[in-house]
Amino acid sequence: MSYSVEIDRKWQKKWEETxxxxxxxxxxxxxxxxxxxxxxxxxxxxxxxxxxNYSLTDSWSRFKRMQGFNVFHPMGFDAFGLPAENYAIKTxxxxxxxxxxxxxxxxxxxxxxxxxxxxxxxxxxxxxxxYKWNQWLFIKLFEKGLAYRKNALVNWCPKCQTVLANEQxxxxxxxxxxxxxxxxxxxxxxFAITKYAQELLDxxxxxxxxxxxxxIQTNWIGRSEGSEVSFFCExxxxxxxxxxxxxxxxxxxxxxxxxxxxxxxVVVAPESEICTRLTTEAQKEAVExxxxxxxxxxxxxxxxxxxxxxxxxxxxYAIHPLNGKKVPIWASDYVIAGxxxxxVMAVPAHDERDFEFATKFGLDIIRVxxxxxxxxxxxxxxxxxxxxxxxxxxxxxxxxxxxxxxxNKLATMDMGSKKVNYRLRDWLISRQRYWGTPIPMIHCPxxxxxPVPEKDLPVLLPYDVEFKPDGESPLAKxxxxxxxxxxxxxxxxxxxxxxxxxxxxxxxYELRYPDNKNSGEIFNKDLINKMCPVxxxxxxxxxxAMHLLYSRFICKAMRDMGLLNFDEPFKSLVHQGIILGPDGxxxxxxxxxxxxxxxxxxxxxxxxxxxYLAFGFAxxxxxxxxxxxxxAIVKFVNRVERLADDIKDIKDSYxxxxxxxxxxxxxxxxxxxxKAVTYDTDRFQFNTSIxxxxxxxxxxxxxxxxxxxxxxxxxxxxxxxxILYAPYAPHFTEEQWEKIGNGYSIFNQEWPxxxxxxxxxxxxxxxxxxxxxxxxxxxxxxxxxQASVEEIVKSDPRLNDALAxxxxxxxxxxxxxxxxxxxK
RNA sequence: GCUCGUGUGGCGGAACAGGCAGACGCAACGGACUUAAAAUCCGUCGGAGUAAAAUCCGUACCGGUUCAAGUCCGGUCACGAGCACCA
Numbered sequence: 001m002s003y004s005v006e007i008d009r010k011w012q013k014k015w016e017e018t019x020x021x022x023x024x025x026x027x028x029x030x031x032x033x034x035x036x037x038x039x040x041x042x043x044x045x046x047x048x049x050x051x052x053n054y055s056l057t058d059s060w061s062r063f064k065r066m067q068g069f070n071v072f073h074p075m076g077f078d079a080f081g082l083p084a085e086n087y088a089i090k091t092x093x094x095x096x097x098x099x100x101x102x103x104x105x106x107x108x109x110x111x112x113x114x115x116x117x118x119x120x121x122x123x124x125x126x127x128x129x130x131y132k133w134n135q136w137l138f139i140k141l142f143e144k145g146l147a148y149r150k151n152a153l154v155n156w157c158p159k160c161q162t163v164l165a166n167e168q169x170x171x172x173x174x175x176x177x178x179x180x181x182x183x184x185x186x187x188x189x190x191f192a193i194t195k196y197a198q199e200l201l202d203x204x205x206x207x208x209x210x211x212x213x214x215x216i217q218t219n220w221i222g223r224s225e226g227s228e229v230s231f232f233c234e235x236x237x238x239x240x241x242x243x244x245x246x247x248x249x250x251x252x253x254x255x256x257x258x259x260x261x262x263x264x265x266v267v268v269a270p271e272s273e274i275c276t277r278l279t280t281e282a283q284k285e286a287v288e289x290x291x292x293x294x295x296x297x298x299x300x301x302x303x304x305x306x307x308x309x310x311x312x313x314x315x316x317y318a319i320h321p322l323n324g325k326k327v328p329i330w331a332s333d334y335v336i337a338g339x340x341x342x343x344v345m346a347v348p349a350h351d352e353r354d355f356e357f358a359t360k361f362g363l364d365i366i367r368v369x370x371x372x373x374x375x376x377x378x379x380x381x382x383x384x385x386x387x388x389x390x391x392x393x394x395x396x397x398x399x400x401x402x403x404x405x406x407x408n409k410l411a412t413m414d415m416g417s418k419k420v421n422y423r424l425r426d427w428l429i430s431r432q433r434y435w436g437t438p439i440p441m442i443h444c445p446x447x448x449x450x451p452v453p454e455k456d457l458p459v460l461l462p463y464d465v466e467f468k469p470d471g472e473s474p475l476a477k478x479x480x481x482x483x484x485x486x487x488x489x490x491x492x493x494x495x496x497x498x499x500x501x502x503x504x505x506x507x508x509y510e511l512r513y514p515d516n517k518n519s520g521e522i523f524n525k526d527l528i529n530k531m532c533p534v535x536x537x538x539x540x541x542x543x544x545a546m547h548l549l550y551s552r553f554i555c556k557a558m559r560d561m562g563l564l565n566f567d568e569p570f571k572s573l574v575h576q577g578i579i580l581g582p583d584g585x586x587x588x589x590x591x592x593x594x595x596x597x598x599x600x601x602x603x604x605x606x607x608x609x610x611x612y613l614a615f616g617f618a619x620x621x622x623x624x625x626x627x628x629x630x631x632a633i634v635k636f637v638n639r640v641e642r643l644a645d646d647i648k649d650i651k652d653s654y655x656x657x658x659x660x661x662x663x664x665x666x667x668x669x670x671x672x673x674x675k676a677v678t679y680d681t682d683r684f685q686f687n688t689s690i691x692x693x694x695x696x697x698x699x700x701x702x703x704x705x706x707x708x709x710x711x712x713x714x715x716x717x718x719x720x721x722x723i724l725y726a727p728y729a730p731h732f733t734e735e736q737w738e739k740i741g742n743g744y745s746i747f748n749q750e751w752p753x754x755x756x757x758x759x760x761x762x763x764x765x766x767x768x769x770x771x772x773x774x775x776x777x778x779x780x781x782x783x784x785x786q787a788s789v790e791e792i793v794k795s796d797p798r799l800n801d802a803l804a805x806x807x808x809x810x811x812x813x814x815x816x817x818x819x820x821x822x823x824k
Numbered sequence: 825g826c827u828c829g830u831g832u833g834g835c836g837g838a839a840c841a842g843g844c845a846g847a848c849g850c851a852a853c854g855g856a857c858u859u860a861a862a863a864u865c866c867g868u869c870g871g872a873g874u875a876a877a878a879u880c881c882g883u884a885c886c887g888g889u890u891c892a893a894g895u896c897c898g899g900u901c902a903c904g905a906g907c908a909c910c911a
Contacts, residue, residue, distance in 0.1 A: 215828060216906055224910070254911060267911090307909085332909095339910045346911085352825095353909055423910055545906080615849075616836060623836065632849055638863090688838065691848035698848095701865090767844040772892045774844050812891055814843050822891045 003637055003732045005605045011731040012114060020745060021073070021116040025514075025531070029070035033531060034061040035510055035570075037539030037547070038076045041102035041124075042083040046109045048587065048625070049540075051597045053576050055610045056619060056686055057538040058115040062727035063681045065116070066751040072531060074513040075110060075117040077103050079126035081502040085435040089468055095435040096463065099126055109598075114606050114730050123516045125505035126435075130512065132458035133522040134505055135440035137554075139451040142441075146192045146557055149449065152428060153271070153337075156184040161471040163432045183295065188430040189439060189498070193553045197221050197422040199567075200552055208572040210620075216544040222423025226255035227407045229345065229416040231266060231318035234326065236280055240316070250274065250318055250329070253340030253421055258402035259347040260410075261391035262368035264358065266318045266329045267311070267344045269337035270294050278329055280315025287312055287331060294333040309334055309357040321415045322406075323392065332357065340421050348380065355380035366390060369399055427550065429501040434467035434474035436499030444486035444493040453487050459495065473497035507550040508558070510534050510569055528564050537570040540578075548573070574684050577622025579613075584624045595625045607729035608633050614686035614728050636690075637732060639697050640725065644736040646704070647715040654712030662706050663713050667758045669699040670717050674754040677724045690728065696721055715740075720752050768793055768802075769820040775802040778819075786813040793819055 015021060025031070036057045039050055046054075058073070065071045084095035091098075103124055110117060123130050141147035155164045157174040164174060169181050193200075201221050204214045230249040233240040240248040250266065268275045270291045279287045290312040311332030318327050334353055335344045348358035348365040358365050369386045371377050373396065377386075388394045388402050397405055410416025430439065438459045440452040452459055462481045467474040475481050476497035486493040508522075514531040515523040533555075548570070555569040580586055581593025588594070601609050612633045617623045659667060673696040680689040700717060703709065719740070726733040726746050737746040764782045766789075767774045776798045780789055790811045793799060799821075806823035813819045 212829065212905085219827065219907060222907090222910070226911080252911080256911075309909085334909045334911090336910060344911050351911070353911075356909095421910080423907090541905085618837070621830095621837090626836065626850075628850055629836065635863095636849090642864095687836090688848080691838075694848055705865090765844095769844080769892075772843095772890095777844080810891065812843095814892095817843050818892090820843080820891055 002641060003605055003607065003735065005602050007735045008112065008114060008606045008731045011734045012111060014744070016111075018744075020747060021118055023072050023074075023118045023121065024070075025072075025527075027070045029068045031072065031531060032061075032064050032069040032536070033072045033510075033514075033534045034064065034536045035074070035513075035534045035538070037537070037543065038078050038506070038509065039106065040078045040081060040083065041099055041106055042087075044102055044105050045596070045598060046106060046113070048579050048595050048597055049576075051113065051609065052579055052613050052617075052622070053538060053540070054110065054115055055113050055606075056576070056614055056684075057536075058113070058117075059610065059614065059686065059727040060536070060538075060681065060684065061116055062730060062747065063751070066723070066727065066747060066749065068750070071116070072121075072514065073116050073118065074121035074123075074516075075115070075119070076121075076123035076509065076513065077106070077125065078502065078506050078509075079103065079124045080131075080436045080499075080505055082433065082435070085433060085467060088435075094463070095467075096126070099435075112601070112606065113610075121513050121516050123509065123512055125437075125502070125509065128458045128460060129519065130509075131437040131461075131505070133512065134437045134500065135452070135457050135459060136454065136522055137508065137558075138437075138500065138504070139440055139454070140561055141191060141557060142451055144557070144561060146195065147189060147429075148192065149187055149189055151185055151187045152190070153183045154186050154188065154428065156182045158182055161469045186430075188428050189441075189496075189500075190426040190428055191504075191553070193427045193550070194422060194424050196553050196556050197223070197424050198420075199556060200424075200549065203552070203568055207568060207570075209570075210541070210573065210575055213541060213544045213548065213573065213575065217549055220424060220545040220549065224255060224421045224423070226253055226419055226421060227257040227403070227410075227416055228253055228341065228419040229257060229260065229321075229407070229410055231321060231345075231415075233278065233316055233318055233329070235278060235316040240277070249415070250278075250343060251341045252343045252345045253419060254345055256347065256350065256403075257406050257410075257416070258388060258399040259350045259368050260345070260406050261322065261388070261394065262347040262349050262366045263320060263327060263345045264348060264364035264366055265327045265346045267332050267335045267346055267357075268314070268329060269335040269342040270312075270331040270333055272337045272342040274343065275314065275331050278314040278316040279331075283313060283315035287314060290331060297333065309353070309360055311357060311361065321410060321413060328363070330357075330361075338425055339423065350380055350382055352380050352382060427501075427503075427553075429504055430498040431501055432473040432497075433499050434461075434465055436502060437461070437505060438475065438481075439496040439498050439500060441496040442484055442486060442493045443496065444489065444491060446491060447486050447488045447493075450486055450488050450493070456487070461499075473499075475499070503547055503550050506547055507554040510537075510551070511555075511558075511564070522563065525564060529566065532564070533566050533568055534570045536572050536574065538574045538576060541575040575620055577617060577620050579617065579622050580624045582625050582627070600630065604630065604634060605731065607732040608637055611637065611690060611728050615690040617687060619684045619686055636694060636697075637729065639701075640721065640732075641736065643697065643700060643718045644722065644740055647711075647718045648740040650711045650715040652712040652715070654710050654716065659713065660708060660710065662703060662708050663710050664758075666699055666703045666713070666717060667755075668761065669696055670720060671754040671758040674720065674724065674752045675759070678751070678754070681727065686728070693721065693725055722746065723749050723752055764816060766816070767818040768796075768799075769818055770802055770823050772820060774818075775799075782816065786811075789813045789819055793821070 036053050061071050061073045079099050084099050087098055088095045125131060138147055155169050157164050157179060159177045159179040160174060172181055174181060201218065201223055204217060228251050230251045232247045233250050242248045268278065309332065311330045314329045314331055316329045318329050320327060346354040348354040349367045350369055365379060367379065368388055368391050369381060370389045371386045373387055386399050388397050394402050394405055407416050407418060438461055440457060440459045442450045442452060444450050462478050465474050465478045482494050482497060484493055484495055511523055511528055511532060515527050518524060551569045556567060558564050559567060581591065583593050585591055585593060597609060612630045615633060616629045673692045676692040677689045722733045722736055723746060734746050761782050763779045765777050765779050767777050769775060778793060778796055780792055803823055808821055809824050810822040
């Protein structure tokens with residue numbers, strides 16, 4: 001029977017019956033936790049991206065298993081989320097129904113892929129036995145002060161009548177309906193990820209992650225070293241006081257304290273509280289008008305850096321602590337309320353934005369840094385080098401030293417200090433959505449916010465809910481859900497109507513897999529410390545600054561709560577590339593360039609498909625799909641099958657110590673192949689692994705044609721080839737293994753080791769270069785030293801011709817590679 | 825605008841750690857087998873050049889370091905990604 005999808009089914013059935021891939025934590029071998037990012041059960045079928053991610057990571061995990069590791073390889077579903085809800089709004093099919101149906105389909109397809117997932121450890125985030133612990137985690141974070149509520153600006157889609165997550169805002173527009181996003185103030189739940197900003201940064205270097213991903217996280221966290229400096233304020237001629245009656249300090253964050261003597265005005269974010277505080281009666285109308293104007297501005301406008309600066313004078317003044325000057329305080333939306341203190345000191349001479357603003361509104365511009373003493377650089381001069389001028393006692397000081405000098409001086413007055421800021425914001429996790437984990441909080445009119453007691457978890461997501469969007473949380477309209485008793489005082493109370501961002505669900509799922517049936521706790525601490533962290537994590541790079549950051553934060557928070565004792569959830573990370581359509585564009589239905597795996601798999605079998613995915617692309621790069629490339633794999637698989645036919649009746653053994661010249665040549669290729677495939681598969685270089693196996697097949701063909709075949713050795717070679725190929729083509733190789741009379745299963749075979757001595761050749765061919773260009777080639781003993789190689793080369797008759805009268809200045813020999821003669 | 829990444833034949837892609845560029849495969853071309861086709865097997869396959877060789881050019885472009893550069897350094901261009909008034 002030649003290879004087909006029937007063979008797939010045969011072995012899938014056998015694997016399942018015999019429990020070949022059941023994970024046993026007590027089995028011998030080092031634990032290895034291999035995980036792919038779980039999938040969102042949106043469509044009915046697995047798409048090519050799933051195949052590319054899952055089938056090849058499965059090959060890697062099979063390889064590790066054969067190497068003797070005790071591999072834990074679970075799979076589950078990120079089952080809550082917007083697409084199912086949107087689909088429900090469109091079709092009326094309840095998200096729970098469509099999701100469960102999709103999960104069933106995907107499970108079946110994943111099994112048909114022939115992956116080693118142990119389904120006993122499956123999880124789906126939409127099931128109460130999972131989201132119960134999501135709620136439990138939320139309450140723990142709340143108790144630790146890491147979950148809190150505050151009023152914030154959120155993204156609002158006026159057409160869909162709902163809040164959108166940041167990631168659902170594409171270039172300022174709603175991903176679904178393309179309308180412009182508005183900003184709206186709402187009271188929301190946040191996770192205090194910023195408390196871990198520094199540690200999230202500090203742990204990055206030790207992670208075996210793609211450098212680019214680490215860079216994205218570094219930028220996203222955005223550490224910025226600077227200083228905070230303060231001004232006293234004057235409103236309507238009087239000094240402003242704080243709530244204690246002390247003089248009010250207006251504090252700003254700056255990275256350029258050296259330019260402090262050049263401050264000519266101060267800017268506050270218009271939506272900040274301090275702005276209202278500073279606005280004088282005379283300016284009130286103008287400021288209010290401006291606030292309304294900025295609130296209306298769309299994200300599109302805000303994002304534009306070419307947008308003209310706008311702003312309004314608040315009427316108040318800041319007093320410069322060093323020179324006593326009164327500088328005006330303005331409000332402008334080029335200052336971001338959420339970053340730093342939401343207040344900026346403006347130095348138009350040395351900042352482009354301040355310069356533009358000052359020019360437009362006629363504010364003073366004072367040069368305080370010059371590239372060299374007395375230089376009249378063009379303004380704004382923003383280079384971070386130079387010396388101070390027009391700065392009184394600080395004149396002549398180099399700018400970096402001046403930062404310290406000025407901050408130190410301010411510190412003695414209690415008006416300044418060094419400060420580190422981060423761009424990272426706390427994680428807004430509330431969603432005015434139906435299909436997610438209900439936030440387990442109760443709002444009591446007398447007790448305030450009260451967590452649901454642990455014994456009452458999970459707070460079940462009700463089934464019968466009107467989830468069509470109208471601007472209110474769908475759960476808010478479900479009285480049976482909303483009405484409850486306060487756990488503290490027993491009075492009538494309301495539940496929180498929001499659900500959690502689905503990134504919460506996925507921020508700890510890797511920790512639930514090993515203990516997915518635990519109903520008494522989120523997971524067993526000892527077990528999780530043994531099983532985690534994940535040793536190899538594979539998924540798309542699009543999660544670099546979201547999921548991959550959230551998970552790291554939750555892991556650290558859990559550690560600090562004593563739930564586990566490691567610092568990082570994913571030790572080693574690989575991103576697969578993206579497979580494009582045959583035309584080189586991203587696959588999309590509208591382009592009509594999609595490739596449906598099912599059609600190919602049913603026609604060619606899973607293993608042909610898997611091998612093509614392995615061979616046709618650099619794994620981390622991806623690339624365009626090609627049907628003819630797939631045909632090449634059919635040929636390859638057929639060649640392997642014919643080799644298996646050739647050896648299936650061979651019973652001879654062979655004596656490894658008495659190999660002929662031809663045997664030795666083949667043995668060299670065999671051992672080289674073992675070495676290369678082992679090395680390349682380990683580092684996700686699947687394409688070159690397959691290439692090496694193709695070379696081995698070519699060498700076997702030559703060997704067979706030589707007419708001088710050692711049957712036992714041939715059998716050994718083909719058997720080894722089958723084992724090497726097994727991770728890539730599990731069904732096919734299992735079938736061949738059976739056919740040639742070997743026992744079940746090929747996956748219980750040990751991974752072959754290579755014989756270093758077989759890789760040593762007696763003589764090797766090296767290239768002889770003259771001045772770096774290859775001139776001719778010569779055979780030398782492989783162990784020859786430089787002196788003897790020089791002698792061999794110099795006695796070669798071709799050398800004189802090549803030198804053409806030049807004399808040898810220098811002779812360089814790179815062992816086993818080449819000789820280079822410098823000639824003049 | 826800033827930051828990062830990538831650029832190799834007709835195509836997908838190789839190239840340890842600076843050491844014979846183009847592995848392996850696809851497509852193409854020539855041949856064997858065949859009545860024929862498919863399948864299989866053998867051979868050619870970066871460009872210029874030649875009867876064939878020799879030889880020269882060639883890893884986006886310009887320059888540098890080195891005995892030797894796809895690889896390292898400086899600059900330019902193109903494409904892609906991330907961030908985006910972060911003070």
